Amino acid sequence: MAKKIFMILTFAGVPLSVIGTLMHWSSTLLFIIYCVTIVALASYMGRATESLAIVTGPRIGGLLNATFGNAVELIISIFALKAGLVGVVLASLTGSVLGNLLLVAGLSFFVGGLKFKRQHFNVHDARHNSALLIFAVIVAFVIPEVFAMDMNDSKTLSLSVGISVILIALYLAALFFKLVTHRGVYQSKAEGGAGHHDEEPEWGKGKAMAILLAATVAVAYVAENLVHTFEEVGESFGWSELFIGIIIVAIVGNAAEHASAVIMAYKNKMDIAVEIAVGSTLQVAMFVAPVLVLISLLFEKSMPLVFSMPEMVSMVVAVLLAISIANDGETNWFEGLTLLGAYVIMGIGFYLL
Template sequence: MSRSDNQMDGPNDSNERTPLVNNSSTNSTLGNLGTLHGRQGIVGSGNKPLYEDDRAWVRWPMNFLHLTWETLTSNYVNILLVFVPAGIILGALDLNPTAVFIVNFLAIMPLAALLSFATEELSAKMGQTLGGLMNASFGNAVELIVSIVALMKGEIRIVQASMLGSILSNILLVLGCCFISSGIMREESRFNETVASTMSSLMAVAATSLIIPATLYSTLNDSNHDTEANILVLSRGTAIIMLILYCLYLVFQLKTHKKLFDAEAQEGEEDEAQILGPVPATICLILVTLLVAVCAEYLVDSIDAIVEEAGISKTFIGLILLPIVGNAAEHVTAVVVAYKDKMDLAVGVAIGSSMQIALFVTPFLVILGWIVGQPMTLNFEGFETVVFFLSVLVVNYLIQDGKSNYLEGCMCLGTYIIIAIAFYVYPEDAGSKIGVTVKEWLRPQ
């Protein structure tokens, strides 16, 4: 359970996972916790840190404190952990809904970072195949937990908007910031166009799977048949097929065509010291998941009051605000590696995360709704579906040549801001008018 001896080669060999505190064996900045690293005369036998002491009654508590400190200082955003107990207390006391929403909104950000950290630590010990499956399963765990809580409460619009928002924030906001971050340092950046093309093609399939239910719903709007039942059947069948495609993609990436992804994997596998062993990482994963579920519960409960008080639509909250919470740590990681010109890894994080949401999380929620009796479908509103399709189209054009620059990043960012403004003014009672419009065009004059 102790930290590996594989340390950084020098003081300048830092990256986005470098701890905030330099754990020197001679000068500790932890105050009273400085004895965690041991000093001559304190342990009594050499300079061995207390968390490696031969005495079990000393080693175990010191090792716990050491791992806890290393975990908490693994990311700058963890300073926001002070909002976790505050958000839980405010929610438990049923105080001002606006305060409950804001505090729990801020609390989920560091929890998402810790969840990502624990997943990476655990997957690093499990080999490439199992590690890839772990990252695929828990990479979007925060969005999944928030959506499951909302689904159980019957907030279908929140779930749909959150899924679409997570996809858009990754392929436009994150990818755009990555292009800009890399572009300000160099004239042009390159990445594996084959991998990017494969991911974007799957995103196009996901877009098609959303367009078909929305179009069918508009077509059956005036039909005598049970439109809702037909849409449910189509959505559930489509969800099963999408999950199968996602499983095939995992086989493609981790087994049959893993050479295509070797460069990306090698860039991600730097000589970083692993902090948590399998058992501590698993415990951390479970505890953080429970905290995310609690904060998400209070966050979702306060949404209705926010809609009434602030006049913000549920669509805007789910599509713009909630994805920022769930993807904050992932966004920072992608931008940092892009700044270092590791564009294969950055593009993989941005588009790969979107693909997981589109082909795994969203279909899974449809199937889960089927199990628990909630009518979760792939029938997004017509405006949302068109926005999603156009966003995928724009990104596909930008990445097809395997090159990027800051201007392309600004294009992605500008598109995302336009979409955010559009959904800010998008009324909650707006419905799909696609079918009506088509019928008006086809009607004889």
Template structure:
């Protein structure tokens, strides 16, 4: 049941992504951006909500850090590696990369500080940690709202790029002309895609409940810990559509868009999905705080550091992709053998 439910979520996540893109193409940049922000990580959020309701708080917390690590290392690594094999060296906007790097650093600090407070204090009460986590969550949601305002309103011109990957001006003009003609000839059926989006959301909710209900028995039989399941397995299932999108556009030499998908998803998880889960846990009677496993924090810090180091110059190649994938492999192996959490919940 666990395997079947996980595999069923993959195409549903893909349809949700397609429906969101089709509706956004008609709704315009403002509402399209908001729609992508809302439904971009809907699959992960739905799975996490069901896990939270079942009391699997450790799994939910691990899935947050796992999604950040997976997007920065696995998704971006595959995109840079496969895109670099086909196009040797690719370029993207370094200004946006630096802004995203700063936002990712803030996200890493935000999940590090509550754990540091707990570690450096003498017997911090759970209620105090919960209040601290809620306060930090509200700050992160506020920052996420400001990033939307920055990218969609005040500095939208920075993001209004075609991801040309270093083409010359004549080739860019030809590509933009072809894209404009293609967009003019394509008009999305908004009613149809809204129906698809709603149907897929309901189906993902059903499959998520099956996935979570079979999680404990399945991981016990497979010999997996809650930490490995949350950090590695669940994020791969939830991020499958984004993985495919980032890699496919990178192979088309649209590295700008590929980096935007990988890093944008990371920021959504860190600044929106994670904080929302903290607030939902408080409301559902399943308190979830931001006191993470220290090894998770080490992994997030490593992922943010190497991703920022590689991406801020605005250029990528296949070797840099290998470096990101190798880092993910090392962390994945370490999480597999990590013995801290032996049970679920």
């Protein structure tokens, strides 16, 4: 049923997006059409990456899901940077970190926990990712914030560029560590078993890759037009630039990951669910954000890696809470509810700012 609904939304949403753009419909109507279309397209991306995950295994499958899921947000952010909306981009990056660690992980743990009393995942991966989360968010994001207090804009941007290059290099090294030099060294029972290998993928490898590519191209078109509706929609609903970036852009941009992680948790495939939630956060902090800093140098308004104090505090709290819950390698519905509660509290705060 859900697949049919998303199919209808996709095949109706894409043409309506094109027609509405050409005919200059109201920004509010277009905003709704664009968001629904992106979410529908993201469902196809999620199903395609789920098919690939069955073939390639939890780690690579989770990485693929996070990568193509973040591709949507990266595309939206590039067009936002081009339009000079640096605040929206920084807020959307914050929203991705909060959304993945609190909303996606929280929903996954909660939904999976309602069906299974205790769910287990690779504790070695959890601890490895915890260290990277502390480095990526608490070290690499807090340091520019602190040093920028005594620097001019030029020096702050130079510091941001330097940190961005280090983050990208370390992220690539982390992938090399997990997928090449230490592949299988910290393998969990779930990964080592033959359970998921017996499952048939919905689509073959070639078809899944083709659908991913087509959906990404369609999302790029819709996302470019979505950015142009932010200002008018924000004024109409009384939404701040911060709220649009942290809640709206982050949820729409990460729709594929949200759906996939929850589905995987419901099927008790917690290694994939956690890899999607945490792996996506690491990719945003260590790759997407630094890449956007470097890309912003090509535009009129550059983006330093400096967040507002509410954004910074929220991300640090989210990281510490997620680490404290996930570090034991098992979870339940109440821990998921705790993460969701933290997300709602922060959402209310950003709405009222």
